[in-house]
Amino acid sequence: MAEAPASVAGLRAGCSFAALPRGFYARVDPRPLRAPRLLHANPDAAALLGLSADALRSPEFLALCSGGGRLADMPPLATAYSGHQFGVWAGQLGDGRAHLLGDVHTPEGVWEVQLKGSGRTPFSRMGDGWAVLRSSVREYLASEAMAGLGIPTTRALALVASDDPVVRETVETAAVVTRLAPSFVRFGHFEHWGHSHHEQKALLDYVVDHWYPECRETSGGDTDAPATACRLLAEVTRRTARLIAQWQLAGFCHGVMNTDNMSILGLTLDYGPYGFMDAFQADHICNHSDTAGRYAWNAQPAVARWNLYRLAGSLLVLGGEASALESCLAPFEAEFLAAYRDGLARKLGLDAWRPEDAALEDDWWGLLHAQRADFSLAFRRLADADRDAGPWLDLFADAPPARAWLDRYLSRRAGQGGDPDARRIAMNRANPVYVLRNHLAQRAIEAAQRGDASEIGRLLTLLRDPYTERPGFDLYARPPAADEPAVPVSCSS
DSSP states (O other): OOOOOSSGGGSOEEOGGGGSOGGGEEEOOOOOOSSOEEEEEOHHHHHHHTOOHHHHTSHHHHHHHTTSOOBTTBOOEEEOOEEEETTEEEEEOOOSSEEEEEEEEETTEEEEEEEESBOOOTTOTTOOSBEEHHHHHHHHHHHHHHHHTTOOBOEEEEEEEEEEEEESSSEEEEEEEEEEESOOOBHHHHHHTTTOHHHHHHHHHHHHHHHOGGGOOEETTEEOHHHHHHHHHHHHHHHHHHHHHHHHHHTEEOSOOOGGGOBTTSOBOOOSSOEEOSBOOTTOOOOTTOTTOTTOGGGHHHHHHHHHHHHHHHGGGGTOOHHHHHHHTTHHHHHHHHHHHHHHHHHHTOSSOOTTHHHHHHHHHHHHHHHTOBHHHHHHGGGGTTTOOHHHHTTOSSHHHHHHHHHHHHHHHHTTOOOHHHHHHHHHTTSOSOOOOHHHHHHHHHHHHTTOOHHHHHHHHHHHSTTSOOTTOGGGGSOOOTTSOOOOOOTTO
16 A cells, blocks of 8 residues: 555545536535534555545544545535435435535545534525534444444544534534545436436446446447446345345344435445344334335345336446346346355355255244344354253343244254364354444444444444454443433434
8 A cells, every 4th residue: 555645635536427518517615514513434454545544633634524625625525415315216315415525546446524513504495504413423334343343334534513503403513524436426416417419428427437337337438328327236135135135134234224225336325214133023024114014124125126227227328238137136126136145154154055955044044033032142152052052042022933943943953063263253154243233332422422433443343353252341242221211313324
């Protein structure tokens, strides 16, 4: 890696999105926080940009991350997109409280830098453009928790707090998260131009040129837009299917899988009313605003595919046949099942997925659902259940059905042979001991509201490598106590 610049002024920056026609974005400056204070800076994300530790302590860095600075003197912008929200066409949306500062070029790649919660834009509609500290802490932690699990995600660089009042259900204080991603382009960007061949072609060329060059099809030396769109759609379908499989295996619920929250790169994007499951319920709904359960855990694969159909529909304007685009969605099921079964086999310590394992899998989820066993601990403790089944069985109120399933499972595992110690180590590298449970995030929020970022730092240390057990952190590996109040999250989260 190249030597880290002494400050943000040393970053090599540009803004590729600004090369698109002006209808794709609006130039708009953030509204700087008054008396901002850097609550936390993430050295892992900073390393992606090549930023030094000194740079994170500089006034320039605080100014940049609080809306008062610019990246290489480039004017920020907010992008236009549309989308389906809770299954209903919502029309024009766009970056209503986000500002793209530009993209940073490093030897390892390009990272877009975006502020979230940085004030109103022309796309804010009725919103105030602010984000509150509560939701900002949740996004900051979730981004890095997913990265630690190896799940594709946007990253969080910095969290800046202020005393600026923001009215939600109550009066809260404003905060800004600085986010990183190779691109923040969403399905909704394509939906926005689903009526216009010229603009859709420009967006297609932009995305393919920068992130999917292998999808380019030409005819007579010119780009064949319908064929290129088909190849792009097929690759986005594969990436999305693999992403959702990883969500399912982590017990992660996004909470608001609107098309405008779906990344064209297959990243986890926009952390609002998300949740990592404690007590397993197949139809668990993490978002209290989702009264119909559209985005429940067991619905996420189907919703992802539905969203891909909306993306495919927006590409018809390029002149392709509907049947051709639909065929590009066909890899979803096979790609999802392959990633899901491979991941589940690793979590269960099986050498490979076999067709006869389907019954064992169905009964596993049925057992966890019926007894509301803790999702993460049920997997983690299974690694040692052949030596001492007690801790695993303690997760189940009704032990006999659990014991019966365990006997079947251990028989299956014994039949594959192999070194038990190596298998145990491999299982513990597939099943985290530390998960960003809602009650842990809430404790970090409450500390941050007192100006104390130490809990954020502790959680990031654990979540950076969630598979390695650390002495003295037992409380962080446990579900919430029975008498601990539930932490409700909604679209305002």
